[in-house]
Amino acid sequence: MTARTVRALDRPVFGVDVQSGDVRGDAPAYALVTLTPLSAAEEDAVPEAERPDVDGPIARVDRDVVSLRKLLRLIDEREPARIATDNAYELAADTGELVQLLRSLPDGTRLVQVTGAERPEPLSRVASRHGIPYDSDPMAEAEAAARLAAANVGHEVTAFTDETTVKVARGRSTGKGGWSQDRYTRRIHGNVKKRSRQVESELRSANLEYDREVTEKYGGYANAVFTVSARPEDIPVSNSRAGDVRVEVERERRDGIAYEPLVQRRDHVIVGIDPGTTTAAAVVGLDETVHDVYSTRTADTAEVIEWVIERGRPTIVAADVEPMPDTVESIRRSFDAAGWIPDSDLPVDEKLHRTREFATDNDHERDALAAALYALDDHADQFDRIAEKTPPRLDREAVIARVVSGEESVETVIDDLRDDAGDGGGEGSADEGDGGGGDSDAEPERTEEEREIRRLRDRVERLEGHVDDLTDKLDDRDDRIEDLETELSEAKRQERIEARERRAVSRLERETDRLERERDEARERADRLAEKLERLKALWKLDHSDFADVAAGRDLVAVKAVEQFTRAAIETADREYGLAAGDVVYLRDASGAGRQTAALLAETEPRLVLKEGTLSEAADAVLFEESVPVAPADDVALQEVDDLAVARESDVEAAIDDWERRARERERQQQSELVDQIISEHRAERS
Structure with missing residues (x-):
């Protein structure tokens, strides 16, 4: 870790640890250590006595105890490059609160868990491995976390992907406006389209990859959504709202919480290989961290080697059977790594037991992982002895890798690494001197x-x-x-x-x-x-004399049917086959007619009206006043053909005669009632 590390961040690094209380209970207090990068001139001005004892950045160190509210306010004000902690859940009670915290962080600010990913190590072990002073005091832990994060140690805690959604949409409803509705709506959609094109131009100018989805509406766009392959701080567009248009920038949410290493380190690792129709590989760190497992039915040896290279530098390549298969030996030689095989083929139950704490997708991945873990177990004592002899500031894994795979002594490797770091002489020479004369070793x-x-x-x-x-x-x-x-x-x-x-x-x-x-x-x-x-031909025959000649002796007369006793039905019948004076009219439904409808029918001067049902009093009175004969349809034998019908002339005349008889009786009754009424009124006047 060098002074360039913090300066490269260009912003402070916060180290945080719980001072008192519990994030799940009452408001906790936090120990906050802030590393502020110094310029080169400021570093040169620092007296030698005030420079840090450890090999680390020369930065201004500020210490404080703050509440969670003040911590969040300081984060918003100072926008640190990284917020370092040994456990991210010291800042949030649960996953939901952690996601809210991550969403609220300023662009470019990262939450870093310096102790690892899902299964973090003790902070003391990580600090010791990287030569950082450590004490169990919360303030010292916060400072250790800050210095580790400044040295790119740890994993970024994130709930979001590296894709960002930029949405350009209407800034106000189209349901209002001082102009006419269409002009108002067209203006809003036109402004959204214009702003969308500006955003797209800015994304292209920044050489960003994106997908665009547009909802077209009257006059332009209702909205445009850009899915950009970049973080918000890398996008030249921010949240805004102006008049008719609003722009919303939001990162795509992951399914859960993810831990991404700050730098892609190529650590020294142990690789287990299970060859066959399905080839499997497992990568395990020297600290027993399972980095990844992999299986394939199609990849060749070169692709497996490429997959391993992306995940570390193999120190040991292991197999779960004896002797070592040719494929595993080929991979081992390509890395010039040490090989490991068991004394005899590993039993399935032992492999199941050794890998029980780790998830694998199939038996091949399990076997590869078991080979790597058993190789680690077999070298564990050797790794511990090497670690004890390695000074704190040297890379212990590099020493282990050279001793195991290169068959060198621990002392030789340590001296070489010191020479490479420009720290040779003194202590290393003294150690070599204890081992014997110089000329014989040259x-x-x-x-x-x-x-x-x-x-x-x-x-x-x-x-x-x-x-x-x-x-x-x-x-x-x-x-x-x-x-x-x-x-x-x-x-x-x-x-x-x-x-x-x-x-x-x-x-x-x-x-x-x-x-x-x-x-x-x-x-x-x-x-x-x-x-x-x-039908009209049949009706014409009934109405004309030549038909009468043909139908002589048959005593027939045409009957014109009307569906209902309504004005519309009468007009329809008149339009289709005509209603003329002297016609016999058949009302299929005589109910419901009023005075006007009855008067309309009376104007056609029918010879006889046959009815189904009961006439209203008003209609009956009008037809009686107009001397239109009315008889029940049952009194006449009708033969219907669709809308036309025929009846016997004798039945029609009998119905007319019956009506005339009833009409005379009705007139006599009305006159009698009128006389009775006059006599009653006269008596009433005399009394």
């Missing part, structure tokens, strides 16, 4: 260096060959991508042609359906008119 040392150089050159050649293979494969993939893009372009062009053809066919099919419906309707109308014509 030639073996040079031989060892030559052997090391040859080993490294061979390894470089193997890796360069592997790089060439990967480059060729990458070129092949690029060519394949180009061919697929050409095919995709052609497929899209063909799809557009087919889409136009489908639209044309759909349009013609709709036109054909419309013409067929019109044809069917015309045919139905023609059939109805033909039937009506036949």
